[in-house]
Amino acid sequence: MSTANYRALLRTPGAAAFFLPALLGRVGGAMTGLGIVWLVHDRTGSFAAAGVVSGGFAVAEAVGAPQLARLADRFGQARVLPPALLGHAAAVAALVGLAAADAPRPLLALGGAAVGASVPQLPAMSAARWATLLRGGRAAELPAAFALESVGNAVSYLVGPALVSALAAAGHPAAGSALATSLTVGGGLLLTARRGSAPPHTSDRAAHARAGRTLLSGGLLVLLGLSLGIGVWFGAVQVSVAAFAVEHGVPGAAAPLFAVSSGSGLLAGWLYGLRRWRAAPPVQLLVATGVLTLGGVLLLTAGSPVALGLAVLVTGAAVPPLLALFSLLAEGTVDPLVLTQAFSWLGSASAAGSAAAAAVSGWAVDALGARGGFAVAAAAATATAALSAAGLRVLGAAVRDGA
Known part of the structure; x- marks a missing residue:
């Protein structure tokens, strides 16, 4: 297989239109957890406090992710993503507000958990679209599609943490969280608009x-x-x-x-x-x-x-x-x-x-x-x-x- 086949995958009708927005949102997702660490540390001066809030975020995401995915499988990505994105943006805004107000650590941890529970599962949704798009006669191309997803994930975790760390080092940790949320929500909305490639669902x-x-x-x-x-x-x-x-x-x-x-x-x-x-x-x-x-x-x-x-x-x-x-x-x-x-x-x-x-x-x-x-x-x-x-x-x- 040659690099040309990667191009052929992305030239498949509808493929680039969901893969690229999901990649954009994935960069935002890769920034979110570290952005919380910088945000909380900037306000509290404590990495221990930042670790607790970040831990709440990680646990809530691990528990909440399959539940959001279950709703997407049942009701469709186009119906589930908009309220999930709105909830995620609201949760991040609440956490930034709590940090700015020097809220007690338990409240910050609760805010971190709300952010984690509302993270939209764009990587899983993108992978499900590849499976739908290539199922049947093009199933042999699925390994390449999932390899492309894996590369996209690696790129996100190279670019995302570097961006949010650079903003924190410049004295703007809240801007890092804002940028992460903008990328996640923007990518998610673009993905929502591409209904033709969405996987099948039934209620x-x-x-x-x-x-x-x-x-x-x-x-x-x-x-x-x-x-x-x-x-x-x-x-x-x-x-x-x-x-x-x-x-x-x-x-x-x-x-x-x-x-x-x-x-x-x-x-x-x-x-x-x-x-x-x-x-x-x-x-x-x-x-x-x-x-x-x-x-x-x-x-x-x-x-x-x-x-x-x-x-x-x-x-x-x-x-x-x-x-x-x-x-x-x-x-x-x-x-x-x-x-x-x-x-x-x-x-x-x-x-x-x-x-x-x-x-x-x-x-x-x-x-x-x-x-x-x-x-x-x-x-x-x-x-x-x-x-x-x-x-x-x-x-x-x-x-x-x-x-």
């Missing part, structure tokens, strides 16, 4: 009950476990890389190391979608988790920033193909009527794993140094590889049944 309760049973299938449960493991990996590596840089007396090395990991992931995600792989997706999943496990061993043995850079080069390359495979396998596992929910549950599992790992790896770093945190990441990678091997047959059968 028939019986139909949804039947479709909802596929969310409890063995295949999706395996994918949720894998997504949880990847979330633990992310959370542990973020804390541990920063701790490693500090331990070696070069705290400024953390940013280049994260850039190496992100750049490697962008390239790997792009290259993954450029060809059609002969191996079945469950086998590809096993290989990718094996590479991640190897990277975990390299993290544990790294003795210098340069060696750690080589390790994160390997691990960064493994993640985007994994995320694309999660979407591909979920699409083949669940009923199309609940596909947005499936994608949202995967995101929620990853977010929950990342939040838990941040606390656990922080404890491990305090007790054992950076290698303690890397041990948490390596354990998560090993668990994903083991789960991939154990679930190989289940995932293969689920995809065949879905096909």
Whole structure:
């Protein structure tokens, strides 16, 4: 497959019209959580307070995301997005107002939770549209489409945090939250206007009950476990890389190391979608988790920033193909009527794993140094590889049944 096929995907009638607005909104989403940290810290002078509010945001998003996705699957994206976007904008405005008024921390935490619970699930909605657009005769192009989604996610998390951090450093943390909300709402409204590419929906309760049973299938449960493991990996590596840089007396090395990991992931995600792989997706999943496990061993043995850079080069390359495979396998596992929910549950599992790992790896770093945190990441990678091997047959059968 060549880069021309990416262009062919985006030239498919209606494709660019939903992918680009969702990408715009995704950048806003990538800014939101960090924007809350800067906003609260600016007003309270406490990273502990900022962490509590940001934690409330993350937990509420993990819980609320599948519920919003469920409404979108049942009533359609065009009906659910406008009130969700309005609620999200109002929640952000309320949080900014609470911060400006020096509200008590419990109120700030409640405001952060309101922001998280109202985050519109634009990435899941975009992925569901790709599945609808390419279902049938063009199903072979789905891996490339989901790879493009994975690359878009990586770009968002490169650009978004940099934008909001630059505004905070310039003394305008509230502007960062305002920009994040503007991008999210603007992208969401543009997506709402593109009704032709929206996935099918029905308000028939019986139909949804039947479709909802596929969310409890063995295949999706395996994918949720894998997504949880990847979330633990992310959370542990973020804390541990920063701790490693500090331990070696070069705290400024953390940013280049994260850039190496992100750049490697962008390239790997792009290259993954450029060809059609002969191996079945469950086998590809096993290989990718094996590479991640190897990277975990390299993290544990790294003795210098340069060696750690080589390790994160390997691990960064493994993640985007994994995320694309999660979407591909979920699409083949669940009923199309609940596909947005499936994608949202995967995101929620990853977010929950990342939040838990941040606390656990922080404890491990305090007790054992950076290698303690890397041990948490390596354990998560090993668990994903083991789960991939154990679930190989289940995932293969689920995809065949879905096909």
